[in-house]
Amino acid sequence: AQSVTQLGSHVSVSEGALVLLRCNYSSSVPPYLFWYVQYPNQGLQLLLKYTSAATLVKGINGFEAEFKKSETSFHLTKPSAHMSDAAEYFCAVRKTGANSKLTFGKGITLSVRP
Amino acid sequence: DAGITQSPRHKVTETGTPVTLRCHQTENHRYMYWYRQDPGHGLRLIHYSYGVKDTDKGEVSDGYSVSRSKTEDFLLTLESATSSQTSVYFCAIRGDEQFFGPGTRLTVL
Numbered sequence: 075a076q077s078v079t080q081l082g083s084h085v086s087v088s089e090g091a092l093v094l095l096r097c098n099y100s101s102s103v104p105p106y107l108f109w110y111v112q113y114p115n116q117g118l119q120l121l122l123k124y125t126s127a128a129t130l131v132k133g134i135n136g137f138e139a140e141f142k143k144s145e146t147s148f149h150l151t152k153p154s155a156h157m158s159d160a161a162e163y164f165c166a167v168r169k170t171g172a173n174s175k176l177t178f179g180k181g182i183t184l185s186v187r188p
Numbered sequence: 189d190a191g192i193t194q195s196p197r198h199k200v201t202e203t204g205t206p207v208t209l210r211c212h213q214t215e216n217h218r219y220m221y222w223y224r225q226d227p228g229h230g231l232r233l234i235h236y237s238y239g240v241k242d243t244d245k246g247e248v249s250d251g252y253s254v255s256r257s258k259t260e261d262f263l264l265t266l267e268s269a270t271s272s273q274t275s276v277y278f279c280a281i282r283g284d285e286q287f288f289g290p291g292t293r294l295t296v297l
Contacts, residue, residue, distance in 0.1 A: 117288040
């Protein structure tokens, strides 16, 4: 079985500060990994994905994530937070294969202080 | 944006009544999914479909049924709604990536 752990439920940073949202996964086979963002009262939007190509993945809005197999991690970072980054962020994992399903973490709410 | 719509967007109903939520896609994708989102639980898969008339259960399928008679439509039915089914429901479709609809906020009183 596959699973995702997002430690903590809330992260608060100052505008301009580094954003680091942690995600650790468990999978019996090499996984595909995803980060989604959800703005208030909206659906989920894909930020970036890892599909076994480059281990450093760049996404939209200046976010990136690095796949580290030795640490079973896929942490999301952004060098400088902007007020518009305030949202809920979900890490998700799925196996390769046509019929595989996404498993989501519980999500982390990011607040950005002026 | 992927062409996914959900209807209704908001619904308030009473315990014991049947409720059907609709997901419609214009992308002709084979895979469609229903999730529920609850605080502290993230998104949990209810049911999914891998083709017309082909559906299977997810991790929280009790109390829910689905149907898919056309590629573009995936219906989620609560046969007898309970207060524990108060939630936000998201439909998703999948090609290379998974895309989500705008959600339906369901309140069961």
